[in-house]
Amino acid sequence: MLRARGEEVLDYVLDNAEIKTENLITVGMRSIWNAKEADRLKDLIRSTRPDLVKVDNFFPLLSPSVFAAAKAMGVPTALSVRNYRLICPSANLFREGHVCTTCIGSKVAFAAIQHRCYRQSYLQSAAVVASNAYAHLRGTWTHSVDRYIAVSSFVKQQLIEGGFPEERILVKPNFISDSGIGDGSGGYGLYVGRLTEEKGVRSLLEAWPDVPQSVSLKIIGDGPLESIVRQASDADPRIEYLGRKSLSEVCEYLGRAAFLVFPSEWYEPFGRTIVEAYSKGTPVIAAMTPPMKAMIEDGVTGLFYKPGDSKDLASAVSILMTSSERLNLMRIQARAKYLAVYTEDQNYRQLMDIFHQCLTNISPQPIGMESRLQQ
Template sequence: MNILVAHNFYKLAGGEDLCVASEIALLRAHGHQVESYCLSNDSVDGMRRLQLAGRTIWSLQAAAEIRRVIRAHRAEIVHFHNTFPLISPAAYYAAHAEAVPVVQTLHNFRLVCVNAVLLRDGRPCEDCLGKAIPWRGVVHSCYRGSRAASATVAGMLMAHRLLGTWRHAVDVYVAPSEFGRRKLIEGGLPAARIAVKPNFAYPAPGVGEGEGGYALYVGRLSEEKGVHTLLAAWEGLRNVVPLKIAGDGPLAGAVREAVARNPAIEWLHGVPHAEVYGLMGQAALLVLPSQCYEGALPRVVIEAFAKGTPVVAPRHGAMADIIDGGNGLCFAAGDARDLAAKVQRLCADASLLMRMRRAARRTFDRNFTADANHDALMEIYRRAAEVHARGDLKTGAEVVA
């Protein structure tokens, strides 16, 4: 099958970018011809504000390039991941103009929330969910702490709601979790067009030994990921279990300060992703303290399960759907004391940890293998082709090639 994958890379690579790379590798390993159309947010720095706002809402440049790549590659389907901000929803119409079905994986809540994570002031927020005009997201400067930037995102959401883009220009949406699907439906996306396909680990790593005696955090160092909660929890755990932190981000300074005053915390700044699996396999447990819901079950949780490593995560969002007390424990989101108590409970019971290691790997084998993921993708592509063949694209503007 000839597949075009389109993705707008972030400035700081994260789990979403890794998911895209893994999916491309998986498709190619199964004999599909995959072409990629990728842009990077590194180029945003040189743009004027109005120029960026225009491209965010409707990028004629990306639309023309998508049409050119479809023709050159003879793509049978276009699979979008992140289109924000440089590709824009105009690319959906470009694909339809070439008579090619459109699939859009939603790794976050970008189409129903100005800041894409349903979070404000460190707590889950659904004030704009399902609203035709997400004005609260602008008033509260939810995107990058800027009303101007938030207004641009809100304008994009409103314009494409009016055009009917979200209801008619995408043949199938992919939500990586049942929780994410429910929230997208509440946000106004058509339920009949949303399929659930979880993330996966490819190639699957072997099970680790779990003999390192430490807890591990892997991810972006930012507010929505619960880094402040993590550091506060370890104020009371410094004599119980060491913590290794692998990642970077805007809260790097707070992590650096915590390392200076707490000898139990080690910051593995700049550790290559290739080494993360080894760290994960030796860790006693993985800690995921996210303040936000996490629209997808985070890739790092799936990787931990693949290594047989139990997970301690908040009792909300996608995490609460899969962490069941057998493969890990849930704590009250934002509650550093509860997080510390859960970590201490696990580290004090070696037999419980061993049972959880086996259960974590079983969870991976049941839900997150590459072969099952490929089968699910093929079914999604078949479904998208059927929807596209019915000619449900009813609205939109002409795309200039």
């Protein structure tokens, strides 16, 4: 998007595949504070002299050290926040089948170690907790990140509750390039996403026997619950499992779908598939979680149901599919929502405004823990 509009962008990318060849203890230590990556970034800044550094993901190989490195070189930084890693070691505010906010506001999230929240491992959970705690201790989150780019207003609010500086947190949603409106001619419901517990896949499958017999369901994605999805598909000819598909294929299916089902039971930071559906003019039936309230207008661009309630989900499908007039109107309003909020041009303007704020309001390096530790 940036390059297409004449902006110069330099990539610095590490591949997490490197982790498989290294000792987990070594990786864990590097994730806390990777001095070598900090030095490499300083060298890159010296040779290229960028206006700013935008970080999309620092965990685990880069570590928070890259922010201090950029700050030491006098370059402003922006961090995209698309999950809850900064306030929740598992990154999803979800544990044992339920939303969990225990660690929000904790500088040292001991509970996450106790419950093995990251990859069911005490050691790996401890590394994530230590990384966040050490960054707090050094003042990295307070002094070395000029702007946090939250993917939604809900993510911003959680960061604020977690002690991050409100004045530095801005909201910019994701976007999708316009591939044209669809016609909904397939008449089916569509699920797109990982096949996991927090995504509400079980309640989706449990709901389908109660939806009108004329409504079929197509499921795109893969994950731990794939065998359960296959069993449901074998038991009900109206359920078709399509496996994993490319983005262009997903958009084709979305364009022909009558509606998208978004059954996530966790606090999904942002529903990208909802934007994909809107771009095709496809309304959304979603579990009513706080983040989704900002994306879906009930009765306008979609319908809500109670999270995890398969009966309520089936009822929402019935309501939507029994009125072609309501469905057609929702298609128009879904497409209008996309054009109003989620286009590439709008996203470019929002991002450049954030960059401008970074460049014109660089916070001075404090004489505090961060400075003393760098010396």
